[in-house]
Amino acid sequence: MLQLKDFACGYGEFTAVDNLNLTVDAGSVFALMGPNGAGKSSTIMSIAGHVQVTQGSVIFNGEDITYLPARQRVHLGIAVAPEGRRLFPDLTTVENLTVGGYSRPKEEEKANRDRVFDLFPRLAERADQFAGKMSGGEQQMLAIGRALMAKPKLLMIDEVSLGLMPKVIDVCYAALDSLRGEGITLLFVEQNTARALDVAEDVCVLESGKTVWAGTADEAKANPKLLDAFLGLVDASSDEK
Known part of the structure; x- marks a missing residue:
């Protein structure tokens, strides 16, 4: 459903993500993970059309949407729940x-x-x-x-559980599980390592705007070096904001 090819994005002269190659299959659950400042949110918002693509391409359902305005991407079936919620x-x-x-x-x-x-x-x-x-x-x-x-075909959620109480996190993940059952493709950013690896099928780990690891969630769970170096220190907060 979604491909990023030799993808880079940023803000003016600042490059947030560089040379990212990523494939998200239709109906799958894909987690973007990594430390703060790794470029996860920039990637999500660039796919949605809100951050400038500076290199490469964004392909959605076989169509090149790299320079398509955000509102047209919504009509194609891309929706995002951004970090910080940004409600009215x-x-x-x-x-x-x-x-x-x-x-x-x-x-x-x-x-x-x-x-x-x-x-x-x-x-x-x-x-x-x-x-x-x-x-x-x-x-x-x-x-x-x-x-x-x-009614998106691709739903992107930036920081599913950040700052939420455990019972609310359970509600959100139950909703994701229900949506997966409906066939919606999910791409999400998560700082709660355990929850992300339990629900995701595929994982891409970013650090400083570059891919440091990519594979299945099961492979990530079986990789102690990966967990310790990039994911092991990241846990969910127990305080709801």
Whole structure:
């Protein structure tokens, strides 16, 4: 479904990711991992069309989308729940979801919203609450739900569990498992090593903008050197923001 070929991206003269080659199969779950500042978020946001590609190409379902505007990528089936959630704090849950579904026909809105509420019943309870007044866990559910309103073929989530309580992390991962069962392709960034390797099929580890390891999640689990050098010191936070 997705290929990055000799890919580089950055901000002005600063290169965030350099010479990345990556393939994500349709219907698979792919984890981007590595320490802070490795280029994971830049990669995600560049695929979504928000960070400049400076080299190589981005291929989605056989189509070169390297220089396609972000809004057109949404229409093709790419959606992202960004790091920091980036919700509209003065809009309600329902209003944020409506914004997420702008690319879909209006008559689909209720069915798509109901699907989100089925995944995250807490959001149904908070339907009329302003996003800025919600807990961090509720905001994360809403950020994922807003992306789902676009009915994506590829859903990208940047930092699934960062700063969330364990029970909320469980809810988010249960939702990912359900989405995988529906055949949605998932590409996510995660700092909780154990959870990422449990759900992912394939893994790419970045450091300082370059690939240091790539393979299956099972191969990563069996590689003590990899875990110690790049992943072993990264754990989930137990404090919800």
